[in-house]
Amino acid sequence: DAGVIQSPRHEVTEMGQEVTLRCKPISGHDYLFWYRQTMMRGLELLIYFNNNVPIDDSGMPEDRFSAKMPNASFSTLKIQPSEPRDSAVYFCASTLSGRWTDTQYFGPGTRLTVL
Amino acid sequence: GQQLNQSPQSMFIQEGEDVSMNCTSSSIFNTWLWYKQDPGEGPVLLIALYKAGELTSNGRLTAQFGITRKDSFLNISASIPSDVGIYFCAGRTQGAQKLVFGQGTRLTINP
Numbered sequence: 001d002a003g004v005i006q007s008p009r010h011e012v013t014e015m016g017q018e019v020t021l022r023c024k025p026i027s028g029h030d031y032l033f034w035y036r037q038t039m040m041r042g043l044e045l046l047i048y049f050n051n052n053v054p055i056d057d058s059g060m061p062e063d064r065f066s067a068k069m070p071n072a073s074f075s076t077l078k079i080q081p082s083e084p085r086d087s088a089v090y091f092c093a094s095t096l097s098g099r100w101t102d103t104q105y106f107g108p109g110t111r112l113t114v115l
Numbered sequence: 116g117q118q119l120n121q122s123p124q125s126m127f128i129q130e131g132e133d134v135s136m137n138c139t140s141s142s143i144f145n146t147w148l149w150y151k152q153d154p155g156e157g158p159v160l161l162i163a164l165y166k167a168g169e170l171t172s173n174g175r176l177t178a179q180f181g182i183t184r185k186d187s188f189l190n191i192s193a194s195i196p197s198d199v200g201i202y203f204c205a206g207r208t209q210g211a212q213k214l215v216f217g218q219g220t221r222l223t224i225n226p
Contacts, residue, residue: 004157031212043158043203043216056213091157104214106157 002026004107006092012113018080021110024073025094033104034067034077035091043091049075050097082114121204121217129225134191136202136220144206147180147187148214152201161202162189191222199224 005024013019025032033048047057052069060067064083069075079086089111093104121138128134138147146165150158162173164180164187171178177190187204204217 033213042218045213048213050212093157103160103163106159108155109157 004092004094004105006090006107006110008110009108010111010113012115013082014115015083016081017114018078019082019086019112019114021077021090021092021112023075023077023092023107025075025092026105027073029094029096029105030072031095031097031104032069032075033093033095034075035093035106037089037091037109038087046077079112082112084114087112087114119204119206119215119217121220123220124218125221125223127223127225128194130194130196132194134194134198134222135188136204137186137188138204138206138217139186140206140215141185142206142208143184144215145184145209146207147178148205148207149176149178149187149189150203150205150216152203152219154200158203194222194224196224196226198222 007022030051034046035043036046037043046059047067048055049069065079067077089109091106091109093106095104119138119140148163149161151161152158161176162171162178167180167184168182169180175192179188181187191198201219201221203219205214207214
C-alpha cells in the first residue's frame with residue numbers, strides 16, 4: 001500500500017516567492033497533520049484536519065501560512081510570501097480515528113530552502 | 116504550552132551497548148509514544164503506551180509509561196548499526212488528537 005505522499009521532496013526558492021507543498025494522505029484516513037521540523041525548534045504541529053475540516057491551526061506561525069484540504073485525498077500548505085526563516089522540513093502525516101489515532105503515518109517530508 | 120524534555124540530546128555508543136533515553140513533562144499524558152526517524156525520512160512509530168506503569172517491548176526495544184504519567188523511558192538492548200537515527204518521544208493528553216513531541220535523541224553507533 002502507498003504511504004503518505006508528499007511533493008516536492010525538495011524545494012529551493014527565493015525570499016518573497018510563493019511556495020506550495022502538497023500531501024496525499026493514506027486512503028481512508030480521516031485525520032491529516034502538517035508539521036515543521038527545524039534543528040532549533042524540533043517537530044512542531046502546524047495544523048490538523050479531521051474529515052477535511054481544519055480543527056486546530058494554533059501552530060501556524062503567521063498569516064503568511066495557509067493550509068487547505070479540498071478533499072479527503074489532498075491537502076496543501078502554502079507560504080506566501082516565503083522568508084529565509086521558513087527554511088525547514090515540512091511533514092504531512094495521516095491517521096485513522098480510534099485508538100490507533102496515535103499511529104500517525106508520516107510522509108517523507110519536503111525540505112524547503114528559502115534563499 | 117506543553118513541553119516534553121527529552122534526554123540525552125545525543126548519544127555516542129559502541130555497537131553492542133545498551134541505550135537508555137527518557138522524556139519528562141510537567142503535564143500528565145494519557146498516551147506516550149516513541150518514534151524513530153532515519154535520515155531523509157519521516158518519523159516511524161516504534162512503541163505506544165496507554166497505561167501508567169505499562170512496560171512494552173518491541174524486539175530489542177522496551178519502553179515504559181511512568182507511574183506518575185509525566186515521564187517515559189525507552190531502552191534499546193544490544194545496539195546494532197541500523198539503530199542509528201533520531202528517537203522522539205511524544206505525548207497526548209486525554210481527549211486531544213494532537214501530539215506533543217520531545218526534541219529528540221540523536222543516536223550514533225561506533226562499529
